[in-house]
Amino acid sequence: MNHSYLLFCTVAGVTCALPLAAVRQVVGMVALSPETYGHPGAAGTMNLHGRTVPVYSLRNLLGLPDRPPLPTEVLIIVSPDRDCAALRVDGVRGVQEKAVPPDGDGTGVLLTDDGTVLIRDLHALLAGDAIGRLPRLPADEEAPPETGAAGAILANRARVIGEPEEEPRETALSEILTFRIANREYAVETRYVREAFIIREITPVPGTPDFIAGICAVRGEIISIVDLSRFFSMPERGLTDLNRVIVLSDGTMTFGILADYITDIGTTPAGDLAPVGPDVTPIGERYLLGTTESSQIVLDAAAILADPAMVIRETRK
Structure with a gap:
């Protein structure tokens, strides 16, 4: 069974x-032109x-009320494939690494034990092969x-999105996961994101720095949870039901960071970030890559992971 980022x-x-x-980018919903070819699921x-x-x-495509x-x-x-298409959804939640079983029934989708619809084959999904093939999904009733x-x-x-790009050119893109703190x-580059999940029970560890919220078990592995708001002396909100843990890893160092909530995933031109202005954030320059056109501050995950302060030793007080 293969593991993939989803x-x-x-x-x-x-x-x-x-x-x-298979994801190129995520954009806000726009007004659509009507389609005329009668394809299943076409919007x-x-x-x-x-x-x-x-x-x-x-x-x-999933047979839910429109x-x-x-x-x-x-x-x-x-x-x-070479062509691109768009999927209309209510919203995005984040990225996580999961085991993906092969598409055995040819529908392209699988309803997992926790009620998640796992899309394994986009071709089969877009062809409408899943319509009427899944068990009845517990969709929420929504007012018009x-x-x-x-x-x-x-x-x-x-x-706005239909306007031609000013300078069409091939540009290296970085995938980023955006989230809110204080x-x-x-944002951080997704290549450093191993997974993200709703906060679980965190066990405090006596004698550790105050920016270490505690430790947490993630699929049998014990990792430290870092509160960046304390590490960078930012205003604190405290833990709520909206808190997420984003697990960062560079293959050598692994720990989770607390986020108020995850907002989006998308791409930004690599090397085309603007400098972060003074007094915009209390985070030091050494931990920043820059800011995107949407004013998202991109953190240098590699620098955070390599910071010696993140190495917690038993003798440290």
């Missing part, structure tokens, strides 16, 4: 996961910087949304 998303209260390797088409991209509703699009929804741009203001927002987004959005 992007977790939701539709109608149902958690779904698809291979991160319409979008103009992505001058390119017409088919959009599929994951609700329709609804008009909302500005809070997102589009996951995927590339199962108001569409007046929503339509204007979606139309404006469609106009009411500010930060």
